[in-house]
Amino acid sequence: MRIGILAKAAxxxxxxxRYYESIGLLTPPARQGGQRIYASEDVKxxxxxxxxxxxxxxxxxxxxxxxxxxRRLPCxxxxxxxxxxxxxxxxxIAELRALEATMASLVSGCETTCCGSTAPDCVILQPGQVNCG
Structure with missing residues (x-):
């Protein structure tokens, strides 16, 4: 099968x-008449x-x-x-939860201390304002 058919099937x-072939993840197939010809194993x-x-x-x-x-290695x-x-x-997930807590604290801090100030003064942009975990 040609590359377009393979792409659709998979x-x-x-x-x-082409990218997977270029990085060696997929073995480039033999060519026929200058075109790649793929087998059902390539779909799998x-x-x-x-x-x-x-x-x-x-x-x-x-x-x-x-x-x-x-190589048919064991499951x-x-x-x-x-x-x-x-x-x-x-x-x-644990790292994201810690980041979520940090961001929630920063947003809360902004709501209580930054109202009406300019972006450069925002607590969110001040390093060291919140313990990041």
Whole structure:
């Protein structure tokens, strides 16, 4: 199949396929008459890549997962990737909660101290006004 058909089948754009090929995430196929000709395995690989990206795995993590699938490694390897990713997500959530608390405090401080002043005097823009966690 040609690249446009592959893109439609996998739910990605043609530039995305070319990008994945350029970074080695997807192996460029053989060419026929100057055009790339893809197989059904490429649809599966792209669908897996897209799924991993939807789950917010990095490109490097996605590359590792794709390799484990292609080498038919045990599911426990995939579980390990997922557990590590889950720890990373939980850490980011904690960091975002701390940031949320900081921003809420800054907004509250602005409401009580900045009414009518100019932006350069705003408490939100003053370093060290709030303990950031």
């Amino acid at each position: 739910g990605v754009s043609v530039p995305t396929i 690989a792209l669908s897996l890549i897209r799924h991993c990206r939807d789950l917010d795995f990095s490109l490097d993590e996605t590359r590792d997962i794709l390799a484990s699938v292609q 426990s390897d995939t579980k390990s990737f997922a557990e590590q990713h889950l720890r990373s997500i939980r850490k980011r």
